[in-house]
Amino acid sequence: MIVCICNRITESEVRKATRAGAPTPEKAYACLGCEVQCGCCLDYAAEIIEEERSDLLEVDAVAA
Numbered sequence: 001m002i003v004c005i006c007n008r009i010t011e012s013e014v015r016k017a018t019r020a021g022a023p024t025p026e027k028a029y030a031c032l033g034c035e036v037q038c039g040c041c042l043d044y045a046a047e048i049i050e051e052e053r054s055d056l057l058e059v060d061a062v063a064a
Contacts, residue, residue: 004045
């Protein structure tokens with residue numbers, strides 16, 4: 001699914017950038033070589049990042 005139409009960033013790309021350490025949409029986009037354009041996607045990208053970070057924390061908690 002496309003998250004950012006301006007930069008053609010997909011949900012899987014945002015998730016991958018989050019797993020690589022990007023804590024915000026702006027950082028995730030930078031990790032992908034892009035900048036925020038119109039900003040309409042930021043809320044959705046932030047939701048994806050929050051979900052992915054929660055999943056990562058759960059995995060870390062189970063591993064510990």
